[in-house]
Amino acid sequence: MSLESRAAEFLDGFGLGHSVAIIYSGRFKPFNANVRKVGSRIVFSLSSSWRDVSEEITLGLVQNLLIRLLKLKAGRTLNIDLYNNFARSIQSASPRTSTDAELESCFNRVNGAYFSGLLDMPNFEWHSSIRRLASYNHYTDTVSVSDLFRGMPELLDYLMYHELLHKKLKFSGSSGRALHHGKKFRLLEHSFKDAGVIEKRIDSVLRRRRF
Ligand SMILES: [Zn+2]
Known part of the structure; x- marks a missing residue:
């Protein structure tokens, strides 16, 4: 068949x-x-x-x-x-095929502060779309971040944290289904220091870019 x-x-x-x-x-x-x-x-x-x-x-x-x-x-x-x-x-x-110094140090800060340094380093890349701020591809183990945020370490850390939560939680669903932005995810996401303030700053970067 x-x-x-x-x-x-x-x-x-x-x-x-x-x-x-x-x-x-x-x-x-x-x-x-x-x-x-x-x-x-x-x-x-x-x-x-x-x-x-x-x-x-x-x-x-x-x-x-x-x-x-x-x-x-x-x-x-x-x-x-x-x-x-x-x-x-x-x-x-999956082999580490691409990296970037700025995203690599961002990863090291976030991994140390929020994951006890336990996550393996993924691949990193920048993308130029402003519709998608950041994403994680678990097949290629790659974190991709919009280049709008270059040189903004605090905002990058928050975006990186979100994508690393996807890396960490991807296979923890008991139903065998991938967790996306479930309740557990949102709770963890908001445990990031000053999450609310940083989300507002991300919005204002996007607004400035649009007009
Ligand atoms: Zn997400």
Whole structure:
């Protein structure tokens, strides 16, 4: 059975009759993936690096994305467990390929102050979009920060802290689903010193930039 029909079969179990298409793309970063709904059709775009991965694991990725996309009330499956283990192993094995002195010292400050120095150093990069302040890609273990914040260590520390919480909490969900900005996340986020003040300063940097 193809991956598409196994995904359709998974949906069948929820009484959903969507057709499923899976497209591999070489333009994605390794192990990136996304899913969208086009009418009654569900289209997955997967980085071509998924081609070399066992279908049992890829099916776990697909199920995971379906659960999130369609907000299915599903427990974990064997495939989702396999996928989570795989994602964890590539995260710890992913080589550090890019770095940046300013983000590296920012990481060292935040890791020391909030994580007892226990987090492994991820990759770092700057991006130029102002719509996305910062992000964490757990497949490539990369923290990316908008270059609007260069030279603003206090704001950078707060953005870095947020992304490192994603790195730390990514696999702590008991349902096997990735935690995003859940209750635990928000509580931890606001334990950052002067979080409220810093959020206001970030807003004013963005406002200045927009006008
Ligand atoms: Zn976030």
